[in-house]
Amino acid sequence: MKVSIRYRCWWITSESTRAEKLRNSFKAPTRSGKFIMLGEKPMVTIRDVANEADVAISTVSNVLNGVDVVSEQTKKKVLEAVEKLKYVPNMNAKFLKSNKKNTVGLFLSSIQGDFYRMLTQAVHLQCKMKGYLLNIYVSNENTSEEIYGMIISSGVEGAIVFNERLQDEYVERIALTKMPMVFIDREFSGENMSSVIINNLEGGTTAMEYLIRQGHRRIGYIHGIKNIDDELRYQAYQNVLKKYSLPIDNSIILRGYFEEALAYSEMRVLLLKGIQLPDAFFCANDEMAWGCIHALTEAGIKVPDQVSVIGFDDISLSAYYTPALTTIHSPVTELGSASATELLRLIESDNESPGTVTHLSPSLIVRDTCKVRI
Known part of the structure; x- marks a missing residue:
């Protein structure tokens, strides 16, 4: 599935000659001989700016593109004309002239949930600021080869990929095309x-160490789907328990697939089995923490008085x-912004730039769902 965020519309209609004449009756000629709808302001062009500043069109172009061959006095005249006329450069014309596309792709395994909404908004904002369009491609059940084909055939100038299904061998094949790419939560770097990358191991360790400091010793874990994020958060869970010589009890390790309803259902099953509840639950995302709290509260178990719950994201x-969730802040907006900024840097470096690896650190947000256990 492909979703496009373009903020521009094309209307294709079939009109009779009579309707066309009716439309033209509401038009008026401009000085250039072109027609505009009455009440509509004619688009300001680079030629208008040049006329206003009494300079050549090439001079206006040099000023707008930052070419350092124009005197300060002339530059000031051009910028004043731009401000006066409210001129906005035509980005489509700019890219067509340079034989470049102005579209980038965001390839995701899902668009459900607040995490993906925040990520997408951050990517889109950076693209919009630079005059790029953003296409979003969602492939939650596709094979690695299908995802590879989707990326290669997309026609975008660069890609941001957040999809663990794309295997390394296909990443290497894409690299041969020299398409600028940024991977989220997977470490690749090269030309x-x-x-x-969000440091999920660090975030998981922070969550577990906080629960230990609160006096909790028997701690349960609720898995998400089987991906690298959950894998690293669970690894942190195991590492901290081993560090303090605490047992890992599989009876209080559940799987909620990153969904509130499924975590709620799993917790209900646990309660019906009569298994001894842990002191606390570490949930691999916030939605599952909500489901966990809902099931516990429904069963008359008080959070955090009887069981503490911490989320992630x-x-x-x-x-x-209610109660406000204690959780690990995952810098999702920064993740989207940094990914888009890096991709545009690679694109605008004319395919000759070395890649980078950026690590973002999560942080603890203390609210009302964890309590000191005496």
């Missing part, structure tokens, strides 16, 4: 290829949940 609703 035209970068990565931006710190999505927007977590601060307004």
Whole structure:
């Protein structure tokens, strides 16, 4: 599935000659002989700016593109004309002239949930600021080969990929095309290829160490789907328990697939089995923490008085949940912004730039779902 965020519309209609005449009756000629709808302002062109500043069109172009061959006095005249006329450069014309595309692709395994909404908005904002269009491609059940084909045939100038299904061998094949790429939460770097990574191991360790400091010793874990994020968060869970010589009890390790409803269902099953509840649950994302709390509260178990719960991601609703969720803040907006900024850097370096690896650190957000255990 492909979703396009373009903020421009093309209307294709079939009109009779009579309708066309009716439309033209509402048009008026401009000085150039072109027609515009009455009430519509004619688009300001680079020629208008040049006329206003009394300079050549090439001079205006040099000023707007930062070419350092124009005197300060002339530059000031041009910029004043731009401001006066409210001139906006035509980005499509710019890219067509340079034989470049102005579209980038964001390839995701899902668009469900607050995490993906925040990520997508951050990527889109950076693209919009630079005059690029953003296409979003979602492939949650496709094979690695299908995802590879989707990326190669997309026609975009560069790609941001957040999809664990794309295997390394296909990444290497894409690299041969020299398409600028940025991978989220997967470490690749090389010519035209970068990565931006949230340190999930660090975030998971922070969550577990906090629970230990609160006096919790028997701690359960709720898995998400089987991906690298959950794998690293669970690894942190295991590492901290081993560090303090605490047992790993599989009876209090559940799988909620990153969904509130499934975590709620799994917790209900646990309660019906009569298994001794842990002191606390570490949930691999906030939605599952909500499901966990809902099931516990419904069963008459008080959070945090009887069981503490900590989440991961710190999505927007977590601060307004009752009780407000203690969680690990995952810098999702920074993740999207950094990924888009890096991709545009690679694109604008004319395919000759070495890649980078950027690590982002999560942080603890203490609210109301964890309590010191005496």
